[in-house]
Amino acid sequence: MALFKRAYLLLLASALALPETSCIFDDLEPCEDANIGFSITNNWGTDTSADPEGMAYLFFYDSGCEPWRFDFPGKEAGRISLPEGSYSFIMFNDDTASIDFVSDENEHIFATTKNVTIGFDPHIGELRASPDMMWADASILVKLDPNCLEYTTSEYAKKIDLIHNADMNMITNPQQIVARYTLLINHIENLSGVACMKGLLSGMASGINLNTNTHSEKAVSIPFDLSVSADSAVCSEFLTFGLPGSPASEPNDILLFFKLSDGNIIKYDFDKTEEIRNASDPLNVKLTIDSIHLPYAPPIEGNSGFAPSVSGWTTVIVNY
Structure with missing residues (x-):
């Protein structure tokens, strides 16, 4: 509208x-x-x-x-x-x-984002772009x-x-009025064999009412990119609308997808519900995951290790 x-x-x-x-x-x-x-x-x-x-x-x-x-x-x-x-x-x-502004019958204005795809089906429900x-x-x-x-x-x-x-x-x-999420993943074994990677955070609000600063009841998942920060660590920083107005029924899981140089895709699922809902500052949430064991795959580009330039999964806006 x-x-x-x-x-x-x-x-x-x-x-x-x-x-x-x-x-x-x-x-x-x-x-x-x-x-x-x-x-x-x-x-x-x-x-x-x-x-x-x-x-x-x-x-x-x-x-x-x-x-x-x-x-x-x-x-x-x-x-x-x-x-x-x-x-x-x-x-x-x-x-x-990246923000869409829509109004309701009460002339309240909501900020939201578009549906997106990420190049594969993560089987986690509706995906929305980060605001x-x-x-x-x-x-x-x-x-x-x-x-x-x-x-x-x-x-x-x-x-x-x-x-x-x-x-x-x-x-x-x-x-x-939006929340900044920072994720650090330490001690990833065999990271040099990763061709590309993607993350998702579930249980986030689909938007926010600008008239009242209240979050939508609808829960969606937010895709985010990951980048190498050290020899065996990756990190990400992304924005969300925060938790839904009634978040109890929807867990806050971090899903990590690693595509290896041999073509295999490895998925990890971490429940961060308690950590997110008990964050000292809900607008600046810091999350840590420690120790991931990836199967061995040949290092990217010979023996040079992870190549940030390798084309990987991308987030694509879906227009209806």
């Missing part, structure tokens, strides 16, 4: 020779008069490493009209204008090529009149307050 299809306002604070504001639309309806100006200030808190190429700011009329969208480059916002009225609000980084890094925030109410700006603080916080701001400044609290 296409979002933001009709009229929205695009604000570009860039060096391009463009007017400061412009109205972009695909029908003949003119832009509504946006006569009340206010500022947006992003409070990134302790997330000083956040580096989005740009952020999108969407305001949804409570009357159900098309949303207003503003885009600023980088991690900071600025001054915008809207018509008087009440809105709900979401923001997210707009440099997300891009995402930062977001949301507010259930932004009320604007010529004399005052009222808004509720972040929907992602445990405590939500109503702010009255006569200075016409809205403070947001964007935060990381």
Whole structure:
């Protein structure tokens, strides 16, 4: 479902020779008069490493009209204008090529990714692409009149307050909403005979509700690549939407597939459910696997050992 299809306002604070504001639309309806100006200030808190190429700011009329969208480059916002009225609000980084945005009957926006294949059938159910890094925030109410700006603080916080701001400044609290998983596999015997390898992590959420920062109930598996980090070790780092809203029924298994130089495919399955669900930081999960015995196969490229350039399994987007 296409979002933001009709009229929205695009604000570009860039060096391009463009007017400061412009109205972009695909029908003949003119832009509504946006006569009340206010500022947006992003409070990134302790997330000083956040580096989005740009952020999108969407305001949804409570009357159900098309949303207003503003885009600023980088991690900071600025001054915008809207018509008087009440809105709900979401923001997210707009440099997300792998993310699909879909909406439901309540006009909530979900971030998800496409189905993928990996060149063979792992017999593990639905596979989804790993998401891009995402930062977001949301507010259930932004009320604007010529004399005052009222808004509720972040929907992602445990405590939500109503702010009255006569200075016409809205403070947001964007935060990381996808989880970074780091995997280290030590002491792999006969690694030099591996032609290519692939990993899968099962039991991950298929998406996230940007209005509420709640994870989808649907569980999928995320493919990830592996690279050699030492003579007998491999590693991987990839992003997921984290655990589903109700994760209890779906285990979190890491499946590893090694294709040897003699053509044999070796599979290993490691149950990481307890380790993942008890992680001290669910947005930065570190996993370790120690000791894998692979059958002997002739080293790749004679006796030179593992060749990172060998063509292996690749993740392919499936378009329906």
